[in-house]
Amino acid sequence: MRTFPECVPCLMSQMLYALEKTSLMKDEKNEFYYRWVKEIAKNVPQTTPMELATSLHKEIRDLSGEDPYKEIKELSTKLLKKNERLIRSHYKRSQELSDILSLVICGNLIDIKSHAELGRLNMEAILEKGLSKKFAIDHSETFKKRIEDANNILYLGDNAGEIYFDKYFVKWLQEKGKKVYFVVRGDNILNDATLKEAKECNIEDYCFKVINNGHHAPGTMIKECSEEFKKIYKKADLVISKGQGNLETLIDNREKDIFFLLLTKCPAISNLLGTKIKDAVIVYNMKLETE
Amino acid sequence: MRTFPECVPCLMSQMLYALEKTSLMKDEKNEFYYRWVKEIAKNVPQTTPMELATSLHKEIRDLSGEDPYKEIKELSTKLLKKNERLIRSHYKRSQELSDILSLVICGNLIDIKSHAELGRLNMEAILEKGLSKKFAIDHSETFKKRIEDANNILYLGDNAGEIYFDKYFVKWLQEKGKKVYFVVRGDNILNDATLKEAKECNIEDYCFKVINNGHHAPGTMIKECSEEFKKIYKKADLVISKGQGNLETLIDNREKDIFFLLLTKCPAISNLLGTKIKDAVIVYNMKLETE
Numbered sequence: 001m002r003t004f005p006e007c008v009p010c011l012m013s014q015m016l017y018a019l020e021k022t023s024l025m026k027d028e029k030n031e032f033y034y035r036w037v038k039e040i041a042k043n044v045p046q047t048t049p050m051e052l053a054t055s056l057h058k059e060i061r062d063l064s065g066e067d068p069y070k071e072i073k074e075l076s077t078k079l080l081k082k083n084e085r086l087i088r089s090h091y092k093r094s095q096e097l098s099d100i101l102s103l104v105i106c107g108n109l110i111d112i113k114s115h116a117e118l119g120r121l122n123m124e125a126i127l128e129k130g131l132s133k134k135f136a137i138d139h140s141e142t143f144k145k146r147i148e149d150a151n152n153i154l155y156l157g158d159n160a161g162e163i164y165f166d167k168y169f170v171k172w173l174q175e176k177g178k179k180v181y182f183v184v185r186g187d188n189i190l191n192d193a194t195l196k197e198a199k200e201c202n203i204e205d206y207c208f209k210v211i212n213n214g215h216h217a218p219g220t221m222i223k224e225c226s227e228e229f230k231k232i233y234k235k236a237d238l239v240i241s242k243g244q245g246n247l248e249t250l251i252d253n254r255e256k257d258i259f260f261l262l263l264t265k266c267p268a269i270s271n272l273l274g275t276k277i278k279d280a281v282i283v284y285n286m287k288l289e290t291e
Numbered sequence: 292m293r294t295f296p297e298c299v300p301c302l303m304s305q306m307l308y309a310l311e312k313t314s315l316m317k318d319e320k321n322e323f324y325y326r327w328v329k330e331i332a333k334n335v336p337q338t339t340p341m342e343l344a345t346s347l348h349k350e351i352r353d354l355s356g357e358d359p360y361k362e363i364k365e366l367s368t369k370l371l372k373k374n375e376r377l378i379r380s381h382y383k384r385s386q387e388l389s390d391i392l393s394l395v396i397c398g399n400l401i402d403i404k405s406h407a408e409l410g411r412l413n414m415e416a417i418l419e420k421g422l423s424k425k426f427a428i429d430h431s432e433t434f435k436k437r438i439e440d441a442n443n444i445l446y447l448g449d450n451a452g453e454i455y456f457d458k459y460f461v462k463w464l465q466e467k468g469k470k471v472y473f474v475v476r477g478d479n480i481l482n483d484a485t486l487k488e489a490k491e492c493n494i495e496d497y498c499f500k501v502i503n504n505g506h507h508a509p510g511t512m513i514k515e516c517s518e519e520f521k522k523i524y525k526k527a528d529l530v531i532s533k534g535q536g537n538l539e540t541l542i543d544n545r546e547k548d549i550f551f552l553l554l555t556k557c558p559a560i561s562n563l564l565g566t567k568i569k570d571a572v573i574v575y576n577m578k579l580e581t582e
Contacts, residue, residue: 005307005324009300016296033296034336041332045325 001248004268007049011040014053014190018060021068032063049268050248054217057189067188076110076161076191077200083123084164090127091168097144100172101261105280106130107165108158108243108263136264136279139287143259146284147173150237153180155207156220156250158243158262159190160197166242171206180207181232186225187216192245219249244269251288258285292539294336295559302331302340302347305481309351312359323354340559341539345508348480358479367401367452367482368491374414375455381418382459388435391463392552396571397421398456399449399534399554427555427570430578434550437575438464441528446473446498447511449534449553450481451488457533462497471498472523477516478507483536510540535560542579549576 015036019029036056043052061067080087090103109130110121147153153173157163166182173180182203184193193201195212204210214226220241222233233239239258241250247260247269260283264270270277306327310320327350331343352358371378381394400421401412438444444464448454457473464471473494475484484492486503495501505517511532513524524530530549532541538551538560551574555561561568 005321006304008328009303009307012300012303013297016300030296030336037299037335038332041329044328045321 001048001050001251001268001272003045003047003049004271005045006267008040008044010266010268011049011052011056012037015056015060018057018068021071022060022064022066024064028063032060048248050217050219050221050245054189054221057218058187058216061188069188069191072191073160073193073197076159077197079110079121079123080161080164080201086123086127087165087168090131091171095172097147097172098140100169101135101140101282102131102133102280103127104165104169104242104261105133105135105263107162108265108280110159110161130280133280135282136275137273137281137283139259139284140282142284142287143282146238146257146259147176147178151179152232152236153178153238153240154233154236155180155182155240156213156242156246157182157184157193157198158245160193161191162242163193163198163201163203167201167203167206169240170203174206174208181236182207182210183220183229184210184212185216185218186212186214189216189218190245192218217245217249219245219247221249222253247283251285253285256285259283260285292339292341292542292559292563294338294340295562296336297558298340299331299335301557301559302343303328305344306347306351309348309359312362313351313355313357315355319354323351339539341508341510341512341536345480345512348509349507352479360479360482363482364451364484364488367450368488370401370412370414371452371455371492377414377418378456378459381422382462386463388438388463389431391460392426392431392573393422393424393571394418395456395460395533395552396424396426396554398453399556399571401450401452421571424571426573427566428564428572428574430550430575431573433575433578434573437529437548437550438467438469442470443523443527444469444471444529444531445524445527446471446531447504447533447537448473448475448484448489449537451484452482453533454484454489454492454494458492458494458497460531461494465497465499472527473498473501474511474520475501475503476507476509477503477505480507480509481536483509508536508540510536510538512540513544538574542576544576547576550574551576 019033040052106127109126155170157166170180170182184195184198188194198210211228213220213229215221215224239256241258241260243262244265247262250258264273264275264279264281275281310324327347397418400417446461448457461471461473475486475489479485489501502519504511504520506512506515530547532549532551534553535556538553541549553572555564555566555570555572566572
């Protein structure tokens with residue numbers, strides 16, 4: 001995805017948030033921040049927000065020696081572990097694809113930023129809200145057919161808490177006899193799931209294999225990924241892509257059948273797909289016309 | 292006020308919003324936007340957000356030949372005219388300074404951005420919310436004494452809708468025998484009140500004189516203001532400053548007794564004053580220690 005005007009302030013706010021979570025000194029934070037404000041300004045719109053975010057957050061991690069999102073990922077894991085029975089009981093109610101999709105989209109509603117927020121989060125309310133969402137773009141009929149025809153499925157995960165929902169979609173696919181490779185990021189980046197969170201979630205119990213993609217972008221830049229990932233990607237009959245980051249990096253891809261499953265959370269992606277903010281979508285890449 | 296890191300994305304989002312409201316072509320908007328993104332990045336933190344916003348919004352008005360905030364100001368005026376009796380009836384209930392201040396702070400809660408929002412806005416709910424606010428910083432005891440001692444009072448207005456609330460504070464001051472000069476901006480800038488909105492509000496019925504400050508900043512940069520303003524400012528025994536823009540430009544001023552009356556709406560100003568976002572404050576400049 002190219003740069004939209006809204007991506008510029010969004011990148012800067014994201015940088016501020018991440019710096020705030022490190023234990024760097026105030027002067028170091030400011031020096032880093034204003035240097036990167038200039039760097040972003042110089043490189044937009046010709047450089048994509050994904051490329052900028054990838055380098056920017058890597059530099060924050062390298063400079064501070066910390067993962068600013070460590071706490072959020074731990075909080076998400078704690079919340080989801082505590083409430084997994086709720087997801088499981090919803091999963092058991094119906095095995096229809098449409099119900100699974102509605103359940104899986106709930107995972108994208110969780111966006112924990114602090115201990116205080118964790119205390120207020122009510123999983124039953126999240127589920128109620130998510131399950132009642134209509135899909136603003138719904139290519140699930142085609143999705144159903146493509147799943148039936150597929151053998152190897154590549155499932156690209158997104159955030160740490162979210163994978164507890166993905167797990168039940170993966171389980172459903174495995175029970176249909178599919179060989180599912182579940183993919184996480186190659187290193188810590190934002191609140192995205194890595195092998196650590198995938199292991200805590202025991203997602204490997206429900207799929208053929210969990211791998212990391214070997215790269216630290218908050219999306220999937222195929223060229224930058226590991227050889228192992230590329231091999232599995234090449235073999236895959238179908239790609240399921242969760243969340244905005246994966247959509248940003250794969251939206252112009254037409255070499256594979258990709259289904260994007262997400263809530264459109266920012267003006268750039270909402271404008272791109274023609275949806276409203278917080279709309280749920282299941283979008284088939286081959287039906288998309290993008291620049 | 293100096294630049295805080297949060298001011299950078301905020302300025303850019305404000306610019307996007309203003310450009311969106313003009314009828315410029317998409318290419319013109321983008322060219323302007325990315326040019327100013329670079330300009331802002333180059334000039335922060337050494338140039339203040341107020342200086343940047345002032346030039347930036349003037350250029351948008353000059354380039355487009357339009358006032359992007361015209362509609363908002365008309366909507367605010369329409370809403371307030373329709374509901375003025377509510378403000379009046381609250382005003383009549385008590386003539387205590389503390390009650391007037393609680394009423395006047397409600398004006399800062401109105402922030403209309405669209406026709407749709409106007410339809411949803413409920414003035415009774417706004418008043419209920421505003422009147423129940425406790426002041427997070429409360430220098431009103433000193434304020435009361437300074438008002439008693441003052442003869443000439445300079446009252447610096449803020450947004451278009453808000454002045455319908457200011458009107459009753461001005462009325463109260465006039466009834467106490469004070470000579471009140473009510474000041475609006477010298478030209479259209481954001482949704483700030485100018486002579487046009489002051490006239491529509493009939494605020495001149497309740498004060499000695501309404502003047503514009505002769506400048507187009509969304510605050511009060513005294514050096515840039517007209518000779519008429521400077522003369523009245525010099526004579527004033529007391530300055531009442533409404534809203535964030537006036538605080539930004541006058542916070543380091545110690546040559547006059549200034550009382551800032553506002554809701555702290557952004558992280559920069561909340562951090563500066565040590566309040567939370569949306570806290571109400573009445574702050575005496577002589578009691579402030581700022582950089």
